[in-house]
Amino acid sequence: MQKVRIGIIGAGGIANNHAHYYRQLPEVELAAVADIVEERAKDFAVRWGIPPSNVFTDYVEMLESVELDAVSVCTPHAVHAKPTIEALKRGVHVLVEKPMASKAADALEMYRAARASGKILMVGFQTRWSPELRAARKIVQSGALGKVYYAEATLGGRRRGIPGSPSFLKRELAGGGALLDIGCYAIDNMMYVLGHPTPLTVSAVTAAAIGPQREAVVEGGWGWDPSMFEVEDFAAAFIRFEGGLTVVFKESWAMHANSLGSAFVLGTKGGLKLSPLELYRDEFGFMTTTTFVLPQVDIYRERIRNFVEAVKRGGPSPIDPREIVIEMFIIDAIYESAAKGREVEVKLPPEVLKP
Ligand SMILES: NC(=O)c1ccc[n+]([C@@H]2O[C@H](COP(=O)([O-])OP(=O)(O)OC[C@H]3O[C@@H](n4cnc5c(N)ncnc54)[C@H](O)[C@@H]3O)[C@@H](O)[C@H]2O)c1
Structure with missing residues (x-):
């Protein structure tokens, strides 16, 4: 062979x-x-x-x-x-x-x-092989949620979880912080579940809230050198898509909170929580909550x-790179909007729009 x-x-x-x-x-x-x-x-x-x-x-x-x-x-x-x-x-x-x-x-x-x-x-x-996300995508594609009008994209945020290496903290090497490192997952997960809608505009904020503090308690409690920290540890955005869909995105490497909650999707006929996966509907004249028995996958x-x-x-x-280029334009727009302090357009080049 x-x-x-x-x-x-x-x-x-x-x-x-x-x-x-x-x-x-x-x-x-x-x-x-x-x-x-x-x-x-x-x-x-x-x-x-x-x-x-x-x-x-x-x-x-x-x-x-x-x-x-x-x-x-x-x-x-x-x-x-x-x-x-x-x-x-x-x-x-x-x-x-x-x-x-x-x-x-x-x-x-x-x-x-x-x-x-x-x-x-x-x-x-x-994460594209996550059973939870695959099931969520199937449910959205089936139409069971009706018209999807709102979603929140997040991994839930970390109370303390700033990576310790210069690869993630130095602007020259990383380019950005929590948004690029873990925000990219939150965005890709949601885009995958929603079937890659076309983004239009973004209004966003980023913050370097905990990372620059010398006295910040880091994971394990060892000493923290804030001189390494050149990026953001928090980002949030309000993203409008074609077809009247809105996604709120939020992600954090470090914050004074336990969690930003789960990602979720709202439609006119049903809703989904992504982690753990739950489907909310009206059935048989009652409100129902469906849980899933999912396989273990490495x-x-x-x-x-x-x-x-x-x-x-x-x-x-196995993963169309065109989809990820579009997500990178969303990330760029988040940084641009945060820097300008106002809503900006997501400027997608025609070659990445759906054929
Ligand atoms: N998919 C995942 O679960 C996952 C987990 C961790 C990291 N990552 C990603 O992997 C990438 C690397 O992360 P890491 O934690 O391994 O970082 P790391 O700092 O441990 O490793 C990066 C390596 O790249 C080397 N390097 C830098 N510039 C180079 C160049 N020009 N040519 C050759 N080598 C060069 C460095 O010397 C270093 O050994 C990041 O983009 C990160 O987001 C993904």
Whole structure:
């Protein structure tokens, strides 16, 4: 059997998760790794059985000198676009970590590179294999909710959960904070459930509320160095969509509250709470609440397995990158609206609108 040869770009925390699941697939060979920190690349290669000759500090050199079918791009958010485009240009399929990029313009260039090469570009939202979200999407698609007019998108927020690494906190590497890091999930989850409606306008706020405080209590209670913190730890937005639908988005890395609540969807004939999944309706002359018996799924395993299957088939991407580019334009609009202090338009280029 011809092996699927995989390269890893960025050998930090999440790259090990990719390698773990690639290694469970007998048809996959972990063939090469690149990280600007040489020690990290070398350690990674030893851990995952990559030959020393295929360890690089420059991913372009890796792409030039090793025959690869696909790469996992596991660099900080603002470093997703360049390696992705370089790989696609050379005919290599790409699984890039979330968020797709740190800004919409980069995401659009990545999408264009994928279209030009005809190769797979998959943004690694493992949540797309969540049984809860899949069930919610089916329920919305079935029409059981009637006309959907309002939804709230959130993962519930963290009381304290600011990532400790510069990859997430330094503007140059991260591009933004809680909105990009976990807000991208809240937005993708909701867009997926609602069937990817077209956004029109955004009115938003962001805040750096807890992160800049030296005396802030962080997870575990150890010392916190606020000089690392250059991004936002809170974002909220009021997003209008075509067809009279509104979504309120809110996400937090740190706050003086336990929870921002669950994401939910309201329709004229029914409502849904996403986590845990519950369906609210009027039935038999009574108000009913339906709960679901859902399978246990290892969503990280599914994302790697589905990516590799798509590579073997030669496409298409299990997650349409066009959908994620649109979400990046929403995120851009949230930052723009927060900076300007007023509502802004979501300026979608015609090429990402539904064909
Ligand atoms: N899907 C998930 O559940 C999940 C979980 C964690 C992180 N992530 C995403 O994965 C990405 C990386 O996060 P992480 O926690 O692994 O960060 P990390 O800081 O642990 O690792 C990033 C690695 O990229 C390397 N790097 C930076 N610039 C590079 C370049 N130009 N070329 C090669 N290597 C380079 C760094 O040296 C570092 O080793 C982020 O975008 C994050 O949002 C996703």
